[in-house]
Amino acid sequence: MRTTLSRAIAKRNGFVFVDWVAYARFLPNMAQFEFATATRIIFGSNTATELPKLIDSLQSKRPLVVTGKAARYATVLQHLQGPIIFEVHGEPSVETATRGLDRAKSNACDSVIAIGGGSAIDVGKLIAVLVTNGGEPLDYMEVVGRGQKITKPGLPFVAIPTTAGTGAEVTKNSVLSSPEHRVKASVRSPYMLPTAAIIDPLLTVSVPPNVTASTGLDAFTQCLEPFVSKLANPLTDAIAREGIRHGAQSLRRAFENGQDVDARQGMCLCSLMGGLALANSKLGAVHGFAGVLGGYCADAPHGAVCARLLPFVITSNVKALSARDPDSPLLAKYDEAARIITGDPFAKSHNAVTWIQQLCDVLNVPPLSTYGLKKEDVPIVVEKASKSSSMKGNSIVLTDDELTSILMQAL
Template sequence: MSARPFEFTSPPRIVFGEGTLAQAGGIVASLGTRALVVEGSSGRAAPLVALLRAAGVEPAALLRVPGEPTTALVEEGVALARRARCDVVVALGGGSVIDAGKAVSALLTNPGEPLDYLEVVGRGTPLAERAAPFVAIPTTAGTGAEVTRNAVLLVESARVKVSLRSPLMLPAVALVDPELTYTVPPDVTASTGLDALAQCLEPFVTPHATPLTDAVAREGLRRAAGALRRAVADGADVAARRDMAVASLCGGLALANAKLGAVHGFAAPLGGMFPLPHGVACARLLAPVVRANVNALRRDETRAGTHDALARYDEAARLLTGDPGARADDAAAWLADLADALGIPPLAAYGVAPSDVPEVVAQARRASSMQGNPVVLTDVELGDVLRAAVGARG
């Protein structure tokens, strides 16, 4: 990695550790007095609401996020928060819940609607004002959304998921309590955990990597490789849950400061076109994308310019497998075996068919994440990747 200029941003405060949810009341009270509480459909916010009240914060409004956050849901949340005169937003949940809260906090202080600011299908107007104070409390180890500066929203009219993105959207505080993940079921632990792993691997092999993103990506890869199977097998494995929470945090920090790649380039349109959980999409795309990138680079390494992508895939293979002699091909095989072992369904289980490949490939080319891939894949190569994920052949 050359010493080219770079920057690294993160929330002003990250609080990590078992039992740290108990600090939520005091943290939110330092930022505001009337809170919009954002939660998922499972209704787990009652302990948080009690902590807020005990700290003198009024939970003035509640927004439930039943699935993927849509632009309509964000507009509803903004209206709700304004009516209740909320001056702080706190989200407790997975990536969808946190992204919804992040988007609401951004539009509380900026006029207009989400499409004014969304990339790809929106007008892409930059936010002018810093988002309202936002506290992110993840309950899954997956997206790392608690430390990123974007919110992924579903635009139903366009059947695509795109980002509202700005450095002014960073959460004021990320509160990561691994205890909140203990009750996550095995299938969700598996898919979200593979998303976390992908978000450490893609920023590690992108040409936009920096020495700091390399450091957190390496740590995340090492922890996820050792902990994910254990966390799925035994949700009460405290050390495994902690390592996965760290891996998710590392992935969020890495992607927020480098870029992702073809895995997430595909996941965005797939999530808008099919009832496909983001983690499942990433889990099934990960091995085929690694294999396609490695094969393309071996055929013509100049396609990556001066970036040492093959060497980085070799290093990733050593981190994942623990084998000091592992090479890039071993990484793809290991990832395919892991997805199979964890029971990740093929994309066909969610209605994705080979006939959908051309449209999805065309949409994926427009996705911002695709710009971070270490090599520009052809439409034929992208099609092969997607067909492999549809049939769950790594």
């Protein structure tokens, strides 16, 4: 008979009795874990005004500012001395990062500030370490690059997100597209963790509904996948739980009313917590697929791809766990996530799937075929996705047939 959490913790005659051997199964990786994040996190409305003081404390005289559109953030940047602007448009690529690196070097920049969405932040953190470590992006990229290790700290790096999505302000990797290889891949190192992250929810109120939806769905997924990752630990669980709750309560509200500051704050917390969790317990099959699909569906918003895949991945993982590892404590965590998401104390994983599908309908998430993915692409996508770094955190190793089924349903 499978041990359940209710059997591990029992209440009799007003006293709580714990079967610690049984309870330990619900604390995977308890024996040892690590947790790393940005050196400093500054959260709250109007905190972006602290940027000049922060840069002064870093003794930076010539920062490189990596941003999507500098004019939009003029009030944030106006008191900086000698900034060099580098604009990033669209998804970041190897070529984009290379151009930014050249700009930083040619102007002898002594720090990097990234203000914008995940694209600007990913490019900024990579430039910061490449200035001090030398080489080019492909020297350090996983999967498609040479996979060299970053061995030195980068320039001081400050991340200021203006969307609630990737959590890149507290992660240790940079995701770039390589059009040549038709895939997105990461450069990853503890040296890429930002020196400081400033999260100001007021910077997100002007984000349009479609971007709010896409980035928010990414943030929500990045809380849920680490929670049910086989590499989760008690600290990431605590953070992911709160992230899931904030995302479930805030995303639809932020989508329907961008001026709802409470909802924007909730989504900024969801994004931050997702970044904290994934950086320390990995993601899963959703992001294992999404990185590869970024090369096949160039115009597809990353969060929309994640959201389309998420219900089918949950269903497949729960089915596979039930069949091949029925005593896994992750099954109970899927049900717990469902209770957090739906607010129903009796919810099971399938209720979370229904809730997510209904949210995707409200947020206008289309099938993957909308972005040009074809049935004939599925085998090569499955092959590449099965080797991705994110897949290593998935709740259980899925077979090629199971991965194929997920992708076919998402088409």
